Amino acid sequence: MALLEVHGLTKKFGGLTANDDVSFKVNEGDLIGMLGPNGAGKSTLFNCLAGLYPVTSGHVFFDGHEITDLKSHEVARRGMARTFQVYAASGDLSVVENVMVGCFMRTGSGFKAKDRAKDILKEFKLQHLSDYMLSEIPVAAQKRVTMATAVGTEPKMLLLDEVAAGLNPLEIEEIMTTIRGIHSSMGITVMLIEHVMELVMNISDRVIVLDSGRKIAEGDPKAIANNPDVIKAYLGERYVQEHAEEFK
Amino acid sequence: METLKSTFDFSDFPRLDITVAGAVSVFLLLFPVFPHSAFAMATMIQFLMFSLYGMGWNTIGGYGGQVDLGKAQYVGIGAFTTTVMLIRWDIPFWFSMPIGVCFSVMWSFMLGYPLFRLKGHYFAIATIAASLVLKDIFEVWDFVGAARGLEISPIKYSPPDFLRLLFKEDIYYYYVILAFFFIGILYVNWFRKSRLGFQLRSIKDNEEMAQSLGINAHWAKIKTYAIATAFVSVVGSFHACYIKNIEPEDTMSLDISILIALMAMLGGAGSLWGPIIGAGVLIPLKSYLKEWLGAQVGLVGIDLIIYGAIIMLVSAVEPRGIWGIVEKIRRRKKE
Numbered sequence: 001m002a003l004l005e006v007h008g009l010t011k012k013f014g015g016l017t018a019n020d021d022v023s024f025k026v027n028e029g030d031l032i033g034m035l036g037p038n039g040a041g042k043s044t045l046f047n048c049l050a051g052l053y054p055v056t057s058g059h060v061f062f063d064g065h066e067i068t069d070l071k072s073h074e075v076a077r078r079g080m081a082r083t084f085q086v087y088a089a090s091g092d093l094s095v096v097e098n099v100m101v102g103c104f105m106r107t108g109s110g111f112k113a114k115d116r117a118k119d120i121l122k123e124f125k126l127q128h129l130s131d132y133m134l135s136e137i138p139v140a141a142q143k144r145v146t147m148a149t150a151v152g153t154e155p156k157m158l159l160l161d162e163v164a165a166g167l168n169p170l171e172i173e174e175i176m177t178t179i180r181g182i183h184s185s186m187g188i189t190v191m192l193i194e195h196v197m198e199l200v201m202n203i204s205d206r207v208i209v210l211d212s213g214r215k216i217a218e219g220d221p222k223a224i225a226n227n228p229d230v231i232k233a234y235l236g237e238r239y240v241q242e243h244a245e246e247f248k
Numbered sequence: 249m250e251t252l253k254s255t256f257d258f259s260d261f262p263r264l265d266i267t268v269a270g271a272v273s274v275f276l277l278l279f280p281v282f283p284h285s286a287f288a289m290a291t292m293i294q295f296l297m298f299s300l301y302g303m304g305w306n307t308i309g310g311y312g313g314q315v316d317l318g319k320a321q322y323v324g325i326g327a328f329t330t331t332v333m334l335i336r337w338d339i340p341f342w343f344s345m346p347i348g349v350c351f352s353v354m355w356s357f358m359l360g361y362p363l364f365r366l367k368g369h370y371f372a373i374a375t376i377a378a379s380l381v382l383k384d385i386f387e388v389w390d391f392v393g394a395a396r397g398l399e400i401s402p403i404k405y406s407p408p409d410f411l412r413l414l415f416k417e418d419i420y421y422y423y424v425i426l427a428f429f430f431i432g433i434l435y436v437n438w439f440r441k442s443r444l445g446f447q448l449r450s451i452k453d454n455e456e457m458a459q460s461l462g463i464n465a466h467w468a469k470i471k472t473y474a475i476a477t478a479f480v481s482v483v484g485s486f487h488a489c490y491i492k493n494i495e496p497e498d499t500m501s502l503d504i505s506i507l508i509a510l511m512a513m514l515g516g517a518g519s520l521w522g523p524i525i526g527a528g529v530l531i532p533l534k535s536y537l538k539e540w541l542g543a544q545v546g547l548v549g550i551d552l553i554i555y556g557a558i559i560m561l562v563s564a565v566e567p568r569g570i571w572g573i574v575e576k577i578r579r580r581k582k583e
Contacts, residue, residue: 050460052459072459073461073462076460076461076462084460092449092452092518093449093450097446098450101447101449101450101458101463102461104446105461105462110441111254113446146457149461
């Protein structure tokens with residue numbers, strides 16, 4: 001059985017269908033990218049998987065158990081961690097304390113949590129920022145801290161919600177290295193939502209594309225980049241018709 | 249062992265803090281030795297009591313960011329449990345106090361479960377309402393003396409009685425509450441570094457984020473609310489033996505709830521020293537204002553005006569209170 005299996009997941013907000021019958025599988029050790037234009041339902045899908053929103057219909061299985069109706073803290077305890085797209089840091093916790101909160105999920109001891117948090121920060125090359133408040137450090141570093149915090153919960157799988165949004169190319173490069181590190185050296189299965197095409201295309205083994213709540217394509221990055229449906233979703237029907245020759 | 253180490257570990261504070269805290273501790277220990285007026289002694293006892301109320305409030309209100317304006321009901325539960333048990337069955341303080349804590353904590357679980365479904369201002373309003381309802385119930389409940397309240401007759405139990413905590417001289421009360429005060433500081437020092445403490449701070453930061461890190465926010469809040477309640481209930485029981493004459497209007501009024509929250513916020517919510525600083529500023533102010541202005545010039549309620557001004561000042565200048573200002577200055581110096 002795959003690590004994560006989603007069967008016919010549908011999420012409706014009143015009359016609006018945000019996710020429509022989405023199904024896919026994620027195997028252990030995968031690094032999956034999820035693409036889609038604005039409003040395609042990517043974040044909603046993440047929120048449904050992570051238990052933040054109740055699902056309208058469909059089933060989600062994680063690590064052999066059904067997690068469809070679990071609350072987000074229960075999903076986290078099963079080993080699925082996530083980051084948030086917009087993180088409002090009120091700044092009451094320092095960087096190391098933030099990571100400690102994650103570590104406290106697996107240990108009750110403050111000393112152990114602190115040691116582990118320090119190790120993780122070292123691995124993320126953030127140890128020089130340990131004692132700063134989250135609001136005092138650059139956005140790119142903040143995003144890496146939230147990733148470090150999620151890793152602190154010792155997850156089997158990590159959902160990353162637009163970690164590269166608003167970063168410059170150099171910072172994106174840095175984030176990519178971090179994600180690769182989480183995936184390969186820590187052995188955590190990663191699924192990321194991203195707007196930035198090049199990031200997804202560069203590091204994913206497999207890409208899933210959503211449009212208007214439906215899954216329109218799935219495959220390796222190269223095939224996805226040439227898929228007419230995907231191009232239609234991003235660039236419009238006319239573009240595809242005009243360039244029909246190129247896709248044959 | 250590790251808990252013990254964490255309880256007595258203040259090493260993350262700058263040396264200046266520890267020096268000041270040590271000096272204040274020595275002063276508090278020696279205060280009764282120096283010549284003092286009865287008025288000063290009463291004020292000091294009030295200061296220690298309200299510091300403890302504030303420390304309790306600080307766990308849920310400061311570290312957890314859940315503004316609770318209903319703490320007075322637990323003062324009442326503690327105070328009435330101790331008084332009723334003493335008068336009716338001659339059960340001494342050291343037995344009735346833990347029983348009062350049990351009642352308070354049980355009540356806090358029953359109340360906390362629905363209350364913590366609410367957020368922000370709605371939560372604050374609901375705590376006020378709950379506290380006032382309980383006060384109204386006590387005011388018509390004959391078993392606890394209804395609106396007249398209850399009186400502990402010192403003649404019936406001749407002091408000094410260490411078991412029942414009935415003394416003639418305030419100095420005994422002073423040292424009892426001082427002991428509670430130090431225990432309270434040690435407990436909060438442990439709490440702020442504990443798993444629950446971190447969970448609460450994370451919830452205050454961003455609740456959705458906290459839940460995604462495996463924290464059951466609702467349950468964490470209820471547990472912490474019970475801890476805050478236990479603090480308040482213990483001091484409530486002490487209050488009953490100290491004052492010896494309690495009625496719902498005094499012990500459970502909204503004034504007390506607000507004063508508890510106000511002191512912690514003024515001193516610095518979410519810091520170990522904040523509630524103590526807040527009580528250190530407000531309690532002497534309150535006592536002296538009442539003594540001088542309230543009685544002599546007939547300016548009843550001037551203290552309320554001053555509290556109002558303080559609330560506005562704190563929220564405008566530095567929402568994290570006096571301790572927030574201290575930390576700001578330190579941060580600037582570091583840079």
